[in-house]
Amino acid sequence: xxxxxxxxxxxxYIVSSQSQQTTVESYLPLILSAAGGLGVLPFAILRYVxxxxxxxxVDTIIVVGFLALGTYSHRTxxxxxxxxxxxxxxxxxxxATVYIIGPHQVYWAFPALVAFFYLIRPREAISCAIIMLxxxxxxxxxxxxxxxxxxxxxxxxxxxxFAFAFAVITNRQREQLLTLAIKDPLTGxxxxxxxxxxxxxIVHKFKRSGTRSCLVLLDLDHFKKVNDVxxxxxxxxxxxxxxxxINLRIRVTDSLYRIGGEEFVVILEGADLQRAAHLAEQxxxxxxxxxxxxxxxxxxxxGVAELKEGExxxxxxxxxxxALYRAKDAGRNSTSLSD
Numbered sequence: 001x002x003x004x005x006x007x008x009x010x011x012x013y014i015v016s017s018q019s020q021q022t023t024v025e026s027y028l029p030l031i032l033s034a035a036g037g038l039g040v041l042p043f044a045i046l047r048y049v050x051x052x053x054x055x056x057x058v059d060t061i062i063v064v065g066f067l068a069l070g071t072y073s074h075r076t077x078x079x080x081x082x083x084x085x086x087x088x089x090x091x092x093x094x095x096a097t098v099y100i101i102g103p104h105q106v107y108w109a110f111p112a113l114v115a116f117f118y119l120i121r122p123r124e125a126i127s128c129a130i131i132m133l134x135x136x137x138x139x140x141x142x143x144x145x146x147x148x149x150x151x152x153x154x155x156x157x158x159x160x161x162f163a164f165a166f167a168v169i170t171n172r173q174r175e176q177l178l179t180l181a182i183k184d185p186l187t188g189x190x191x192x193x194x195x196x197x198x199x200x201x202i203v204h205k206f207k208r209s210g211t212r213s214c215l216v217l218l219d220l221d222h223f224k225k226v227n228d229v230x231x232x233x234x235x236x237x238x239x240x241x242x243x244x245x246i247n248l249r250i251r252v253t254d255s256l257y258r259i260g261g262e263e264f265v266v267i268l269e270g271a272d273l274q275r276a277a278h279l280a281e282q283x284x285x286x287x288x289x290x291x292x293x294x295x296x297x298x299x300x301x302x303g304v305a306e307l308k309e310g311e312x313x314x315x316x317x318x319x320x321x322x323a324l325y326r327a328k329d330a331g332r333n334s335t336s337l338s339d
Contacts, residue, residue: 033070033086036115037063040093055100062093083119090115091128095135103140106152109133110159117163125167129160186236187243189264190257198255198267199313205269206307213269214276217320218283218302220262221332230293238292242300245286250279265317273306273337280304280335288333301327305338 040062047056066086073082090112097105109132116125133156140149182194190198202213220226220242227235239262246256246266255267266283268276280302292298303323307316319338327336 030070030074032118033066033073036086036090036111037066037070039111040066052101055097058093058096058100062089065089084124087116087119087125087128091132091135094132098136098139103149106136106140109136109152109156113156113159113163117167122164122167122171126160126164129156133157184258187239187258189243190255192257192259195257195259195265195267196313198257199317202267202269202307203311203313203316206309211270212272212306213267214271214273214304214306215316215320216266216268216276216280216283216302216304217317217324218264218266218280218300219260219324219328221299221301221328223262226293226296226298229296234293238298241290241292242287242298245290246283249282249286265320273304276304276306277335277337284333284335299333301332302335303327303338304335 040059044056044059044063047053047059066089069082069086069089073079094105094108094112097108112132113125113129116128119125120128133153137153140152182190182197184191205211206213220238223235223238226238239258242264243256243258246264250256250266250268253269255269257265257267259265266279268279271279284300284302287298287300290298301324303320303326305316305320305323311319323336323338327334330336
């Protein structure tokens with residue numbers, strides 16, 4: 001079974017794919033945490049007024065925890081650890097209030113269940129739901145009203161089952177939508193949207209750790225002529241075949257994108273310019289050696305650039321594009337390196 005992600009994992013991808021302008025979506029963890037904190041805050045104040053100090057302290061911890069973890073998630077985009085922490089906070093908060101204040105506090109379990117299935121992955125959420133229910137049973141069973149206790153237990157289980165089913169279905173729908181958003185439908189390579197997100201990620205890694213990376217931009221020579229002579233159906237088959245050739249040669253850690261009619265980009269993480277140039281020459285030779293069209297040679301020209309300090313993703317891609325044009329000016333079916 002494929003690993004299912006959480007709603008917060010999807011949020012992280014959506015926000016990272018957007019431009020730098022402020023959006024409501026970018027504040028989602030903060031908004032949800034503030035809602036949770038503000039929902040508990042009146043009860044914390046009430047406990048202090050009533051002199052119920054233990055319950056008041058528990059509620060205060062919950063409020064502060066919500067706000068702190070939401071702020072951390074919003075600022076760092078490191079939502080995984082924050083999501084797990086918030087889920088554990090919800091579980092511990094519900095359990096503590098039931099034991100300290102009374103069984104009637106069990107109704108907080110239902111918003112906690114909703115939080116589980118949004119914040120963390122479905123199987124993890126089911127585990128949290130089961131642990132919370134088991135922890136609550138000793139406080140619920142001696143309450144004296146067996147009918148109410150049974151009803152609460154059954155409704156928690158039913159709610160968990162429906163939430164799990166909904167999380168699985170929406171997860172698979174989300175995967176399909178993300179695939180459509182970042183994949184080229186013809187070749188299966190990444191598209192320009194996927195490339196932009198990858199370039200941004202690579203630049204951030206380079207700033208943090210100095211990891212070297214290279215970009216190979218390649219273009220099929222005289223591809224318009226191939227389409228004019230043999231038709232677009234044959235042209236599409238050539239693009240698919242070139243994609244297969246590249247995928248068979250590049251590493252698992254490398255990434256392939258189609259960004260134009262006949263333009264492709266290969267991102268090589270952890271590779272210097274010499275290694276990238278060697279790969280580019282191998283790709284050029286492999287495409288040249290394959291008879292992609294009867295009675296006509298199909299070749300590619302390539303431009304190679306290594307990411308430089310202080311450079312943006314677009315700057316990096318532009319240098320590779322300039323190198324590609326030099327390769328074409330040199331007679332095509334060649335590789336040119338950027339300075």
